[in-house]
Amino acid sequence: MTYTPKSDFILTMRARGFLADCTDLQGLDEALIKGVVPAYIGYDATAKSLHVGHLLNIMVLRWFQKCGHKPITLMGGGTTKVGDPSFRSEERPLLDATAIDSNINGMQQVFAKYLRYDDSADGAIMLNNAEWLDGLNYLDFLRDVGRHFSVNRMLSFESVKSRLDREQSLSFLEFNYMILQAYDFVEIYRRHGCLLQMGGSDQWGNIVNGIDLARRIADAEIYGMTTPLLTTSDGRKMGKSQGGAIWLNADMLSPYEFWQFWRNTTDADVGRFLKLYTELPVEECDRLGALEGSEINAAKIILANEVTTLCHGAAAAQAAEATARDVFEQGGVGEELPTSALTEQDLAQGISMAQLFVRTGLAKSGKDAKRLIMEGGARVNDAPVTDAGQMVTHADLDAPLKLTAGKKRHALVTRA
Numbered sequence: 312m313t314y315t316p317k318s319d320f321i322l323t324m325r326a327r328g329f330l331a332d333c334t335d336l337q338g339l340d341e342a343l344i345k346g347v348v349p350a351y352i353g354y355d356a357t358a359k360s361l362h363v364g365h366l367l368n369i370m371v372l373r374w375f376q377k378c379g380h381k382p383i384t385l386m387g388g389g390t391t392k393v394g395d396p397s398f399r400s401e402e403r404p405l406l407d408a409t410a411i412d413s414n415i416n417g418m419q420q421v422f423a424k425y426l427r428y429d430d431s432a433d434g435a436i437m438l439n440n441a442e443w444l445d446g447l448n449y450l451d452f453l454r455d456v457g458r459h460f461s462v463n464r465m466l467s468f469e470s471v472k473s474r475l476d477r478e479q480s481l482s483f484l485e486f487n488y489m490i491l492q493a494y495d496f497v498e499i500y501r502r503h504g505c506l507l508q509m510g511g512s513d514q515w516g517n518i519v520n521g522i523d524l525a526r527r528i529a530d531a532e533i534y535g536m537t538t539p540l541l542t543t544s545d546g547r548k549m550g551k552s553q554g555g556a557i558w559l560n561a562d563m564l565s566p567y568e569f570w571q572f573w574r575n576t577t578d579a580d581v582g583r584f585l586k587l588y589t590e591l592p593v594e595e596c597d598r599l600g601a602l603e604g605s606e607i608n609a610a611k612i613i614l615a616n617e618v619t620t621l622c623h624g625a626a627a628a629q630a631a632e633a634t635a636r637d638v639f640e641q642g643g644v645g646e647e648l649p650t651s652a653l654t655e656q657d658l659a660q661g662i663s664m665a666q667l668f669v670r671t672g673l674a675k676s677g678k679d680a681k682r683l684i685m686e687g688g689a690r691v692n693d694a695p696v697t698d699a700g701q702m703v704t705h706a707d708l709d710a711p712l713k714l715t716a717g718k719k720r721h722a723l724v725t726r727a
Contacts, residue, residue, distance in 0.1 A: 318343035320378040326593050327586040331512050331539045339534040347432050350507035351383035351499055355391040359417035360560035373425045382435045384422050386415045389444030393488045421559045443498045459527050468516035489517050496521030500531050512537045544579035565649050566623040570631030573615035578607050589617035650723040661702035671714055671722035690715040
């Protein structure tokens with residue numbers, strides 16, 4: 312018989328599409344009803360910002376806190392030194408301690424926008440697993456923790472198996488990652504009474520390992536829950552665009568570009584994304600997602616405004632919408648567009664149109680820019696660019712230039 316959950320959190324997760332799998336749904340639901348439950352999600356510090364691919368689980372932590380529970384954000388200061396091999400074709404580049412600390416500082420800025428960190432019962436806390444991993448004694452760790460892991464079972468996990476099936480190298484360093492992540496759960500349970508680990512579906516094996524280890528060495532009754540791995544309706548990995556990753560830090564991606572990413576959501580994804588990435592009522596998300604024709608565009612603007620407000624604030628969302636209206640509806644030059652400034656030296660030497668599209672991030676390379684121009688997808692001040700080698704000099708920058716790639720990507724070029 313299918314269990315019917317009663318806790319606000321599980322009901323919310325189901326209604327909004329966050330719930331993929333749970334190790335013991337009834338046990339977790341009952342624990343959530345009894346009182347405040349601490350739960351964590353881990354984030355390795357592989358970049359200076361989190362990106363849209365992380366946003367679904369950040370929203371899970373936000374809902375967890377809104378439902379009266381205690382979210383824990385675990386920074387992988389220790390595990391980042393190893394690198395998670397899950398579903399990767401090659402080993403991650405190894406980062407030194409300085410780079411890891413710098414990345415953690417950038418990531419912390421994102422979490423502060425979504426979670427309330429304080430000393431209250433449901434106040435979020437931020438941990439760094441370097442606190443317990445950096446000081447481990449290798450021989451003691453092997454004897455006390457490593458003996459609980461079966462290599463046969465570790466090899467059966469899909470994340471490892473798929474790598475070996477493709478005859479791609481899996482280093483001993485990476486093979487240790489799942490043991491370290493399992494040990495994280497034990498430590499957070501011991502130190503903070505954490506009863507739940509959450510993460511994407513690709514983390515299921517690692518989460519189950521942690522639960523099994525905690526039962527063996529701490530006699531703990533703890534739980535795991537995963538969220539679905541999202542792709543867009545046209546099959547693309549969520550969070551990727553033609554320009555690269557959609558970062559959540561404003562210094563790595565402007566609020567306007569972030570807003571535009573959501574405004575460009577395909578029609579079929581609008582209702583689903585409203586439920587996952589905004590706090591609008593489910594009924595309203597369904598209503599907006601069911602709109603058709605020109606009306607769905609109004610729903611996309613609501614989606615973009617709601618998501619951008621959470622990430623960058625209401626003022627940034629309003630400015631982005633105003634810029635989009637100016638650029639798309641009135642043919643203007645929006646002040647919030649990504650801007651590249653040319654120096655006096657640039658202008659004295661001259662810079663080609665192809666280079667300009669690369670400089671502004673509208674093309675990945677000179678070859679990409681030339682192809683864009685040749686196919687008629689490049690415009691300057693709404694006029695088609697026909698010559699990739701045309702030089703831009705002092706005389707061309709009496710006023711800012713608006714560059715356009717395709718129909719929806721824009722940038723400004725100004726004097727420094």
